[in-house]
Amino acid sequence: MKAPMSDLVKQILKKxxxxxxxxxxxxxxHKNSQQVDLNIGNKSYKLKFVNKDSLNE
Incomplete structure (x- = not known):
């Protein structure tokens, strides 16, 4: 399964x-954190890291 932001991340990585x-x-x-806040240009994004097994529950 692809992450919802994969296309956006691909666009970001080109620049x-x-x-x-x-x-x-x-x-x-941080090692214990499960979320990253990113500010790119004038937009703000939240990346959340989840266990892929928990997506099937």
Missing amino acids: PSQRQELLKGLNSL
Whole structure:
């Protein structure tokens, strides 16, 4: 199953400045955190990490 934001992430990764902001946001993820807040340009996104097994429940 594809993640809902996969197409958006692909678009972001094509642009070097946005790619760097995305990677900064992912690098700021703490070990116990399950969510990352990203600010890219004037838009804000929340990435939530879930266990793929919990999606089938």
